[in-house]
Amino acid sequence: MLHSPAPQPAVEVTDLRKAYGNVVAVDGVSFRLEPGTVTALLGGNGAGKTTTISMLMGLVVPTSGMARIFGVDMARHRHKVLHRVNFESPYVDIPMRMTVHQNLEVFARIYGVPDRDVRIATLAEELRLGDFLNRPYGKLSAGQKTRVSLAKALLNHPELLLLDEPTASLDPDTADWVRTRIETYCRDENATVLLASHNMAEVERLASRVIMLEKGRVIADQTPRSLVEHYGRQTLEEVFLDIARGKRDADTTGARHDD
Amino acid sequence: MTETHGTRPRLLAQTGPAASARRIGGLVLRYWYVIRSSWPRMAELIYWPLLQMLMWGFLQTHLAKTTSFAANAAGLFIGGVLLWDILVRSQLGFSVAFLEEYWSRNLGHLMMSPLRPFELIAALMIVSLLKLSVAMVPVAFLAYVFFGFNVLSLGFAFAAFFANLILTSWTLGLISTGVVLRWGLGAESFSWLIVFVLLPVACVYYPLSTLPGWLQPVALALPPTYVFEGLRALVTEGVFRGGDMAMALALNLLYFCLGYAAFRWFLEEARRSGSLVQMGE
Numbered sequence: 458m459l460h461s462p463a464p465q466p467a468v469e470v471t472d473l474r475k476a477y478g479n480v481v482a483v484d485g486v487s488f489r490l491e492p493g494t495v496t497a498l499l500g501g502n503g504a505g506k507t508t509t510i511s512m513l514m515g516l517v518v519p520t521s522g523m524a525r526i527f528g529v530d531m532a533r534h535r536h537k538v539l540h541r542v543n544f545e546s547p548y549v550d551i552p553m554r555m556t557v558h559q560n561l562e563v564f565a566r567i568y569g570v571p572d573r574d575v576r577i578a579t580l581a582e583e584l585r586l587g588d589f590l591n592r593p594y595g596k597l598s599a600g601q602k603t604r605v606s607l608a609k610a611l612l613n614h615p616e617l618l619l620l621d622e623p624t625a626s627l628d629p630d631t632a633d634w635v636r637t638r639i640e641t642y643c644r645d646e647n648a649t650v651l652l653a654s655h656n657m658a659e660v661e662r663l664a665s666r667v668i669m670l671e672k673g674r675v676i677a678d679q680t681p682r683s684l685v686e687h688y689g690r691q692t693l694e695e696v697f698l699d700i701a702r703g704k705r706d707a708d709t710t711g712a713r714h715d716d
Numbered sequence: 717m718t719e720t721h722g723t724r725p726r727l728l729a730q731t732g733p734a735a736s737a738r739r740i741g742g743l744v745l746r747y748w749y750v751i752r753s754s755w756p757r758m759a760e761l762i763y764w765p766l767l768q769m770l771m772w773g774f775l776q777t778h779l780a781k782t783t784s785f786a787a788n789a790a791g792l793f794i795g796g797v798l799l800w801d802i803l804v805r806s807q808l809g810f811s812v813a814f815l816e817e818y819w820s821r822n823l824g825h826l827m828m829s830p831l832r833p834f835e836l837i838a839a840l841m842i843v844s845l846l847k848l849s850v851a852m853v854p855v856a857f858l859a860y861v862f863f864g865f866n867v868l869s870l871g872f873a874f875a876a877f878f879a880n881l882i883l884t885s886w887t888l889g890l891i892s893t894g895v896v897l898r899w900g901l902g903a904e905s906f907s908w909l910i911v912f913v914l915l916p917v918a919c920v921y922y923p924l925s926t927l928p929g930w931l932q933p934v935a936l937a938l939p940p941t942y943v944f945e946g947l948r949a950l951v952t953e954g955v956f957r958g959g960d961m962a963m964a965l966a967l968n969l970l971y972f973c974l975g976y977a978a979f980r981w982f983l984e985e986a987r988r989s990g991s992l993v994q995m996g997e
Contacts, residue, residue: 518984544828554753564742609825
């Protein structure tokens with residue numbers, strides 16, 4: 458009987474560890490993201506999310522273990538796949554004095570986007586950037602900046618999209634609009650998404666899988682629904698609070714914990 | 717089975733000289749947009765070279781009236797200051813362009829893009845020449861208008877001086893950029909000050925023989941010393957010392973290679989220590 462080969466994972470993290478001196482930021486994390494899936498990486502502040510994503514992008518070298526994207530070791534050969542990846546984060550800015558169009562043009566050249574003007578015009582229409590395409594990025598509102606960051610992240614039609622709190626500091630309407638755009642992109646382009654977020658409603662809406670980190674370790678890896686059921690809660694936010702407050706495996710039937 | 721990248725529009729080639737040129741061009745365009753977006757920045761590029769040129773030009777005019785040496789060596793100080801400013805402006809053009817990425821918190825975007833480290837360096841080198849042109853072309857013209865000193869009258873010698881000073885500035889830029897990568901903006905002042913360590917030792921305004929004997933070997937290990945000694949030989953004796961320029965070039969090539977190796981080492985250290993993610997002081 459013939460078997461088709463197993464699909465190459467978009468992301469494969471194996472026993473990843475990062476220590477800064479005596480401080481262990483990531484401690485033996487392993488997971489695998491299949492192509493076309495949306496996975497949320499959750500955890501409180503200092504849980505190891507940013508360090509894990511940074512090692513995925515090759516910005517930080519692991520102390521041990523390995524992070525692969527499309528089969529490529531990111532610590533050694535990251536430039537072989539970086540054109541197939543992109544990311545969006547409100548914590549990494551885009552040059553303020555350049556206009557939106559200038560910024561997108563520069564990144565389009567760096568990523569090797571063909572027909573740059575056509576691609577920028579398409580994204581401007583899809584993400585409603587037309588009114589401020591020629592305004593300096595620094596003079597935009599938070600919502601407009603997020604849309605520009607998203608346009609930058611989608612310029613190269615990334616197969617893997619890393620999103621770090623993509624709707625942080627946005628009003629509910631704009632945040633909902635951004636989530637819809639992300640959903641549309643994933644559906645249309647069958648992209649793999651790794652989403653770091655503190656907004657549990659966003660995670661429940663976008664992600665089909667949740668990887669929960671605590672003190673640098675994976676403490677849960679399942680669907681949002683099964684995680685909620687496992688903890689006997691109504692929402693993912695309640696589960697998150699349980700874990701953050703050290704109630705991981707206890708009192709799974711009680712009411713929400715108060716401070 | 718779905719091929720996740722099967723239906724996507726293909727990107728342009730990612731490897732080879734054309735891909736590198738495209739990425740370098742993109743980054744140069746980014747810096748050019750920043751330069752031209754702010755007239756105070758344009759003015760700042762010219763400000764210090766112009767002040768220096770005027771101050772040393774008037775000093776030389778005064779000395780020419782009172783000392784026979786200065787009278788016979790017209791252009792010595794003003795030539796020195798113009799060449800020194802080529803070194804300073806080129807290094808600052810390189811280093812400050814990189815600092816822009818920290819100030820705008822854009823470094824993460826670049827480091828997570830397909831841009832290679834050598835392409836970043838190549839873009840910074842081109843930008844340093846661009847900024848130098850903006851700064852020095854008007855100042856060199858005004859030196860001719862005010863004091864009758866035509867830097868182009870130095871001919872081929874000027875090309876040799878220029879090439880050597882630019883190479884030195886790039887080496888200093890590589891080291892300062894690497895230091896900032898590793899230690900963040902807390903080390904920013906290093907970028908502004910590193911070039912001035914050469915000022916007393918590289919014999920910008922006085923001959924090598926002025927230095928104490930123990931310091932002269934140090935000066936001779938610095939490529940700019942040969943340039944400024946060469947300028948004095950040209951102005952006072954009318955002699956172009958080609959051998960000295962070749963020596964300066966050899967030293968420059970050696971130091972540039974060491975500077976690039978140091979930059980790569982600092983970059984790897986930054987990836988190990990996590991300082992690329994921190995972006996602060």
